[in-house]
Amino acid sequence: MTALPPPGGRKLGLVIDLDTCVGCHACAVNCKEWNTGGHAAPLPDHDPYGAGATGVWFNRVHTFEAGEGAAARTVHFPRSCLHCETPDCVRVCPTGASYKRAEDGIVLVNEDLCIGCKLCSWACPYGAREYDHDAGVMKKCTLCIDRIYNENLEEIDRVPACVATCPASARHFGDLGDPDSAVSRLVAARGGVALMPELGYAPVNRYLPPRPRRDTPGCTGAPAALPEAASGGGRFLRWIDAMLSR
Amino acid sequence: MHPAYSVIFFTTASGAGYGLLAMLGTFAAFGLVPPDPWFGAVAFALALGAIAFGLVSSTFHLGHPERAWRAYSQWRTSWLSREGVAATLTFVPAGLFAFGWMFVGENGGIWGALGLVVAAAAAATVYCTAMIYAALKTIRAWNHGIVTRLYLALAVLTGSLWYNALAWLFGHVSPFAPLVVIIALSYGFWLKRRYWMYIDGTHAASTVATATGLAGLGPVRLLDAPNTQENFVQEEMGYRIARAHATKLRRYAFFLLFAIPAALVLIGMEASLWLGLPCAVLAALSASFGVVIERWLFFAEAKHVVTLYYGADAA
Numbered sequence: 169m170t171a172l173p174p175p176g177g178r179k180l181g182l183v184i185d186l187d188t189c190v191g192c193h194a195c196a197v198n199c200k201e202w203n204t205g206g207h208a209a210p211l212p213d214h215d216p217y218g219a220g221a222t223g224v225w226f227n228r229v230h231t232f233e234a235g236e237g238a239a240a241r242t243v244h245f246p247r248s249c250l251h252c253e254t255p256d257c258v259r260v261c262p263t264g265a266s267y268k269r270a271e272d273g274i275v276l277v278n279e280d281l282c283i284g285c286k287l288c289s290w291a292c293p294y295g296a297r298e299y300d301h302d303a304g305v306m307k308k309c310t311l312c313i314d315r316i317y318n319e320n321l322e323e324i325d326r327v328p329a330c331v332a333t334c335p336a337s338a339r340h341f342g343d344l345g346d347p348d349s350a351v352s353r354l355v356a357a358r359g360g361v362a363l364m365p366e367l368g369y370a371p372v373n374r375y376l377p378p379r380p381r382r383d384t385p386g387c388t389g390a391p392a393a394l395p396e397a398a399s400g401g402g403r404f405l406r407w408i409d410a411m412l413s414r
Numbered sequence: 415m416h417p418a419y420s421v422i423f424f425t426t427a428s429g430a431g432y433g434l435l436a437m438l439g440t441f442a443a444f445g446l447v448p449p450d451p452w453f454g455a456v457a458f459a460l461a462l463g464a465i466a467f468g469l470v471s472s473t474f475h476l477g478h479p480e481r482a483w484r485a486y487s488q489w490r491t492s493w494l495s496r497e498g499v500a501a502t503l504t505f506v507p508a509g510l511f512a513f514g515w516m517f518v519g520e521n522g523g524i525w526g527a528l529g530l531v532v533a534a535a536a537a538a539t540v541y542c543t544a545m546i547y548a549a550l551k552t553i554r555a556w557n558h559g560i561v562t563r564l565y566l567a568l569a570v571l572t573g574s575l576w577y578n579a580l581a582w583l584f585g586h587v588s589p590f591a592p593l594v595v596i597i598a599l600s601y602g603f604w605l606k607r608r609y610w611m612y613i614d615g616t617h618a619a620s621t622v623a624t625a626t627g628l629a630g631l632g633p634v635r636l637l638d639a640p641n642t643q644e645n646f647v648q649e650e651m652g653y654r655i656a657r658a659h660a661t662k663l664r665r666y667a668f669f670l671l672f673a674i675p676a677a678l679v680l681i682g683m684e685a686s687l688w689l690g691l692p693c694a695v696l697a698a699l700s701a702s703f704g705v706v707i708e709r710w711l712f713f714a715e716a717k718h719v720v721t722l723y724y725g726a727d728a729a
């Protein structure tokens with residue numbers, strides 16, 4: 169059904185911290201690894217070991233530069249489906265293959281209904297949908313529905329693969345519809361932003377902007393510099409020093 | 415946007431086909447054309463043939479053409495689905511109307527009323543086609559009210575030019591066909607000029623700063639792409655056309671779609687068969703090429719906001 173569910177209720181999504189992301193692409197790789205065996209499997213690759221390698225990925229890490237001159241900084245920017253609240257990717261789908269779940273807001277594709285018209289990928293502002301040329305259907309991030317509800321996994325592992333693997337803890341998963349959830353509090357504390365709000369898709373995922381740059385070091389209790397090396401030592405030591413520094 | 419030939423041929427061929435159907439329907443309803451069975455046979459074959467060719471060519475780019483029937487289901491939200499429904503429904507009155515024209519020998523009275531239904535259904539279908547594009551908020555060049563009017567005007571223009579050519583061929587020349595051509599042509603030209611001014615001149619609402627949420631840090635630019643080879647999104651949505659190239663193609667579209675047909679149709683109005691017929695046929699052919707170039711540009715010049723993640727500054 170391409171009609172959107174009524175608003176409210178749970179809004180599962182990701183909060184991505186652009187301050188701590190180190191741009192290692194581990195989330196993208198673990199996403200590919202999990203999902204090529206998961207709900208939307210396989211995620212095909214063409215010419216994977218050649219010069220023209222292409223394939224379907226649900227998560228891609230871009231790198232931007234922001235600011236000018238000495239103040240400019242590098243910002244690594246992981247981009248995946250934002251599980252929007254009012255996404256046109258769902259409304260334009262002619263077959264009902266694309267849908268948004270009422271119970272948790274996750275946006276999915278039913279591959280058995282998809283005719284591969286690609287219109288949903290045109291309707292997504294965030295480039296989150298990638299077409300599988302082998303299967304002839306559209307694929308996208310599932311927010312790892314096959315992990316987050318998976319009772320065969322330890323409770324601590326019931327998070328999306330990208331979140332589980334991030335070595336910098338730059339990715340957080342939770343219910344952004346609940347103002348008291350850890351992710352909602354994090355967004356409030358750090359001033360998390362929605363991407364391209366002007367298009368009206370009401371994305372659920374939030375990005376935490378990099379913290380202000382610090383040009384002076386914080387105080388750790390250690391002296392700011394090592395004491396000057398003693399330059400005394402008598403003639404003998406100075407002779408040895410002179411010999412050794414030849 | 416990547417200009418896919420299947421979609422370009424679909425929208426231009428079916429547009430001309432629906433335009434021709436609408437001409438047949440309205441002209442019959444107003445008693446401007448007799449129910450000549452041979453004229454009917456050729457005209458309906460051309461119109462319905464172009465529509466069918468367009469529909470078939472549009473299924474070429476589907477991953478699963480055998481599931482195309484599923485596209486009828488989501489007409490409540492999807493313009494693509496609505497287009498499928500409208501296109502299919504139009505065949506019912508169009509088939510009946512053609513039957514009456516060719517086999518009953520009637521195209522006035524109740525059959526003429528049916529002709530008006532055909533014209534309305536054809537217009538509705540073209541409107542749905544245009545809305546598939548005009549409803550996409552991700553593409554500023556398409557998400558505009560001009561787009562639907564342009565699709566309708568160009569469908570009437572190409573359809574009426576074909577009607578005019580067939581009317582010459584079967585000796586049913588009427589001054590009203592060139593009149594429709596000139597009205598559709600002037601309106602279409604005015605719209606297209608406004609359209610080009612619009613896409614050249616307006617400021618983009620989305621920028622790389624809004625796409626990344628990094629505006630607070632100062633100007634934002636792409637440093638590294640996420641992948642070494644072009645991915646699906648870049649291939650489908652990242653098409654860029656050089657300014658000089660676009661300018662040249664706009665000029666070709668202007669001459670082939672508007673200027674040449676206008677001149678030929680005006681010459682043909684006062685001419686004998688030996689001049690009028692070739693003029694009318696050439697005008698129709700010229701516009702048919704012109705509209706393909708126009709549609710190619712409609713795609714090639716349209717910039718998708720996703721390009722902001724791949725190096726564009728504004729979209």
Ligand code: SF4
Nearest residue numbers: 249250252255257292
């Ligand atoms: S990010 Fe794109 S694919 Fe995901 S819900 Fe929003 S519009 Fe749809």
Ligand code: SF4
Nearest residue numbers: 261282283285286288
């Ligand atoms: S590609 Fe599939 S999921 Fe996307 S709009 Fe077409 S039918 Fe729907």
